[in-house]
Amino acid sequence: MEAPGRIWFGYIAAVGIAVIGLITLDPLAFGLAVAVLVATVLGEWYRGRQIALAAAAQDADLPELVSRWARGWAYARGFPRPATLPGGVRVEVGQPGRQVEWVATDDADTLAGLVDTARATPEAWLSVVAESPEGVRPWFVEAGLVTDDGEEALMSIDLADQASRELPEGYRAEVERDGGVITVTVRSGEAAAADGTIAVIGTDAVADRIRTDPDHRRRGLGGAVMTLLVAAAREAGAGHGLLVASAMGEPLYADLGWRAEARLVTARSPAPHTSVESQHG
Template identity: 40%
Template sequence: MFPEGRGVRCGRSRAPPDRGRATPPRRNTLHPPTPITYAEVVVDGLVRAWVDGWVLSRGAAPPVVEPWGRTIDMGMAQHVTRHVLSATGDQVEETTVRKVADAVTGTGVWLKVFAEPSRVTPWLGEGWWVDPEPGCLMSTRLGTHGSPAATPLPVPDGYRLRTWSSGGVTRVMIAAPDGSFAARGQIAPTGTTAVVDQMETSPDHRRRGLGTLVMHTLTRSALARGAEIGVLGGTPDGRALYESLGWRVEAPLTSARSTGRS
């Protein structure tokens, strides 16, 4: 359980739990009773929330529960299936990673492990490509940083913002003055948590506040649907923006794709 103001930086493992405190019984943190406090959502609950929100956001098959985490079928040539391990940081075990990785023989299968690539890569063996830019699992208490969530942010002159919802997912697009793509993002609420996904800003339109505008608009939508905690899988490019908006790193994230065995 993470107290207020604490998190895990990319590249560093989580601090060990306070052995002097009694460990509360495990409970369902994905749909806890309201009201909740931020510290009540422990990291393993964030992993489950991220999986459920990602599945909704991408239109993937319902996750299959495994002893070590979740398996999700995506059905694309370069993204057939993904295996997400539920353990994080120091709790990630070499034997588990090797067991899951060794069972994969085909191409296009992804493995998501919440640990540093320097630890995970040697465990994967032959036939795996590891993303050289490690990500992070990040979270925030929605609507508590920066401008009040109830107040829309202004759209920069000449830009056009469009918001729409379909299948439980809200999407935001910003078009440039000439009509070309400028920025986008989407959010998938699942109960009291909501997963931010597909955040992107065109290189030609960065440093103009568009990413902040997209995130703020998504946050307002999720709050209106009862979400309280935001979760996302951050990239190195996006991490600075998210941290400036009050998000914090909870665990490192290694992404690996099966390329097949020779």
């Protein structure tokens, strides 16, 4: 976490202009010196506040991280804002086979109720964030929920700490903003070779749907997309990053400096579903 240092340039400029005012006895110069001084102090206050907010975000506990991730994830995908429940959140996904999804921690007091509710709800998913997924799977099996061995990772980072990756030669990138949702598309000619999204809510930025076309993988495009997304999110005021990584994505994010906070395992109410490479990222 960077320290909120002084904006020395502002103070030096204010003193310099004031000295010019003294020499020339020009009241305009004195006025300008005061304006530069006020702007510098305000700038320092704003930067300190942003850094303090990012630090508070970094210290959050797991239930809070889950709810903040779910809020950004829902925003990135255009779902309604998740409802907060004891133990987690409820997201109206509205997709075939996944009408509703609960994302919760493995708190035993609340998980039992959520497992029962998910089993009784058609086309429902239940994702549980836990330090050890092995403790969660028996709950799913006992309730007759459908699950597999796969798991994802809830990851976070202070965005200032993410490593930078250059866009490899032969590709160009487009950055688009729609409200707080930023999308990066990397093209090879006219074809999209890689893309990704990041949703900014306050000081949080939630990365989502980072994808590279199979023909363009392992050339650095995923890292370049993350670099461009994080730069745009920081420009929009975000300081803290969250995402849920697939098994394929996790090594890439770890290499960029992201930290795994917990594992995420998913179960579905008994219904046909299609297997996908990535469920939340």
